[in-house]
Amino acid sequence: MLSSILKRERAVQVNIAIMRTFVQMRQLAASSVELTRRIDELEGKYDSQFRVVFDAIRQMMTPMPGDRKPIGFRVEDGSS
Numbered sequence: 001m002l003s004s005i006l007k008r009e010r011a012v013q014v015n016i017a018i019m020r021t022f023v024q025m026r027q028l029a030a031s032s033v034e035l036t037r038r039i040d041e042l043e044g045k046y047d048s049q050f051r052v053v054f055d056a057i058r059q060m061m062t063p064m065p066g067d068r069k070p071i072g073f074r075v076e077d078g079s080s
Helices: 002-006 010-032 033-045 048-062
Strands: none
Touching: 002 048, 010 048, 033 048
């Protein structure tokens, strides 16, 4: 959102870096067996009111399909 408001190269680069960080965080969460185990333990301790929270966390931990386009701008060379 920052790059769409400011329309500066620096803002665009910061926005891309933020998006890449979130993608890395998602990948880290998806690959963490320890995190999954701890979520299972917590889920057993709390009542059904937190079920929505745990379901949302599990959904975020699910790996995204690998065929997604990379985030960011690409410069077309115009030679085609």
